[in-house]
């Protein structure tokens with residue numbers, strides 16, 4: 001209530017990226033958040049060998065540089081994913097690059113992997129006191145040609161492989177030219193074999209776009225099986241606008257409520273073709289408890305939120321946690 005009627009209107013009076021920075025300052029100063037308490041010990045689960053106090057994570061992109069790693073558990077999160085980080089620090093696309101589609105509870109972003117680089121993130125992770133699992137999401141540096149993508153991911157992984165609980169190969173952002181082409185079989189193979197050669201112990205996942213055809217999804221699953229990946233994260237933002245009533249006319253990836261259906265179709269398909277032992281992290285358009293429940297029903301082992309947290313505020317995760325039925329399996 002307090003967020004919806006006071007804090008959100010205040011934050012939303014700023015442009016979205018400024019609002020994001022204000023919210024981050026509120027979180028890292030301790031003004032936003034609470035103390036860590038484990039509301040629901042029955043939601044604890046172990047996935048790919050990692051213990052999750054609850055299955056709701058912060059999706060990649062919110063805390064790209066890990067500036068608030070130690071604070072997310074105070075908001076109820078059971079895990080977080082930092083990044084996307086690239087080997088080379090980079091400023092991202094020119095501003096403005098983040099837009100609200102407020103009537104439809106969506107966001108459009110073309111941030112372009114603005115981040116301080118893998119070395120800076122390594123320092124943050126090494127100093128972190130977080131008690132929840134921390135995943136690290138890796139992307140390709142903009143200046144690195146696509147043909148050298150595997151080595152670029154490898155360079156980041158070499159700096160970070162001992163500092164995260166799981167690692168994600170992000171090949172699904174629409175905002176780095178050519179990045180999504182890396183979702184094809186041969187490119188994925190080159191990336192995974194490079195990372196595996198550096199260190200094959202940490203759980204490795206791949207994050208995919210919601211805009212892939214069924215046969216492209218099946219290809220991803222077959223490569224993921226071949227390389228014995230720990231799991232797949234589905235989905236990133238969409239370039240599709242067909243579900244919008246309004247026409248924001250901004251390029252970038254669409255997230256939030258307009259993405260729910262599309263992301264659910266992908267989650268359901270993946271679960272039907274993935275080996276049971278491979279984990280599925282469901283993300284995309286979880287705006288309320290019912291959406292979270294639906295993702296689990298469709299076969300997600302864990303879920304992540306981004307846009308729902310922006311619209312729902314600091315109590316968003318706790319609210320869902322208090323309403324979730326006990327987990328099966």
Ligand SMILES: Cc1cc2nc3c(=O)[nH]c(=O)nc-3n(C[C@H](O)[C@H](O)[C@H](O)COP(=O)(O)O)c2cc1C
Pocket residue numbers: 059060061062064083084098107109111113137170173207235236237254255256257259283284285286304305306307308
């Ligand atoms: C502003 C913004 C930045 C994002 N940055 C990243 C990113 O750096 N890496 C990534 O894998 N996903 C990124 N995402 C995608 C989210 O992690 C998530 O997959 C997507 O937004 C769908 O979830 P949602 O509907 O709950 O927001 C970003 C999303 C938004 C809105």
